[in-house]
Amino acid sequence: MxxxxxxxxxxxxxxxxxxxxxxxxxxxxxxxxxxxxxxxxxxxxxxxxPLCKACVKGKISRAPIRKERISNRAVNFGDILHMDLWGPSLVHAPGGLQYTFTILDEATGWLHEPKMRTKDEAFGRFVAWQSQCFTQNGIHIKMVHSDHGGEFLSKDFTNFLEKEGIV
Ligand SMILES: [Zn+2]
Structure with missing residues (x-):
């Protein structure tokens, strides 16, 4: 049974x-x-x-949390991503995952939310997300936006963005 x-x-x-x-x-x-x-x-x-192809193509009308838009240019997935970092959480999560890294796609409202032990894992998480978007769906990330640049964007992170041509 x-x-x-x-x-x-x-x-x-x-x-x-x-x-x-x-x-x-x-x-x-x-x-x-x-x-x-x-x-x-x-x-x-x-x-x-897994990244849902239908959602990526924007064929499904959903009601994402509307954040204040910073521009009208985000038409396709990956055009503009809004990144933020939350934590440390007061409740101890399993495995000490006390930080949440949110990556919100402006065009579709798709939210990717990896959990992390430390802030400096954000770089690796972003690289993995960028690779997944491109390899699985051919998506180029063009611009990222964050209000917490100095707080969690390391030099490795900013160098990577520059190398990839991401604004
Ligand atoms: Zn979907």
């Missing part, structure tokens, strides 16, 4: 698709202790957050 229960568990990604492309973060926040969302049981071991 345990086998059958396992088979009925679904992926976080499937839940995203089956619920009108609601964001991963929304689903995760709505999960109760049984890992159920709208009656669907989501396997805690299958919480990968």
């Amino acid at each position: 345990a086998f059958l229960i396992e088979r009925n568990k679904i992926l976080l990604y499937d839940t995203h698709i089956q619920n009108g492309h609601v964001s991963y973060e929304y689903i995760k926040k709505a999960l109760d202790s049984d890992h159920k969302y709208l009656g669907l049981q989501i396997d805690p071991l299958k919480m990968e957050e």
Whole structure:
């Protein structure tokens, strides 16, 4: 019977698709202790957050959190990313992941939110995100915006942005 229960568990990604492309973060926040969302049981071991191609193409009309826009130029995914850093959190997260690095795509409202142990992991997380966007979806990140430049943008980070031609 345990086998059958396992088979009925679904992926976080499937839940995203089956619920009108609601964001991963929304689903995760709505999960109760049984890992159920709208009656669907989501396997805690299958919480990968692949970039959704439909969302990237902006074919799905969603209602992202509207931040104040800094320009009208963000038309495509990757045109302008807004980065911010949150933490340290008061609640001790598993594995000491006390910082959250938010990368919000202005054009689509897509939110990528890696958790980190220290602020200086932001550089590696950004490089990984940039690689994933390009390799999986051919997306070029063109501009990044942050109010906390000196706080977490290391010299390695800014050098990398310059090398990649990212403003
Ligand atoms: Zn989607």
